[in-house]
Amino acid sequence: MGPVALILKVKGSLQIAIPDRLPTVRSKRLKIAVDLDGVLAESMLVWCERVNKEFGTQLKIEDLDSWASWRKFGISKDDFYRILDESWEDWKQIPPTELGIANKVAAISTLGEIDIVTGRSRMTEMAAKSWVEHQKIRCHRFVRVSGWRDKVGLGYDVYIDDAPDLMPLISRIPLARAILYDRPWNRNVPDMPKVLRVKSWKEIPGILKRISRDRI
């Protein structure tokens, strides 16, 4: 079928043709990438428990005050990721970051298309999907990337994430924005353009409404 035009007849002779495909580039729904670890799932809680058992430490989430803070406690990068993967084997033990997380995610689904976009090993993909399903979190797609850096190439309008090093990368993409979910490990992220920090999920709908309004 060829292009269709709607003809509006206004007071007899004046006709206005409206093409069926209006330019929608700037008015389409927001594409939103929601991170999993640290934003939806409190996986570092189980990580701390496992580290404490293995290394005899007494680490708490609040002690993780920078992205690579495990180094301060003598934990190598390999151990960090191994224990994170092992924590997901126990996915039923991982609580959500906030109570009622499914409803909080549902509250923003009217404001855009929600994908859960998570940087993780292939090994933990099924566990992570099971967790999302078990928590009854609804999303358009579940997207696994191998590292957090890969997220910036996916072209989302908004990234809801807790990764400190991701923020300057998003800030540099002309039309992208980030909502930085406040965690002990990202408190030293400085203010930068198009990155907004939130203390909790309840602030997110208001920010997304503002973003939608600004881009039209």
Ligand SMILES: [Mg+2]
């Ligand atoms: Mg994260």
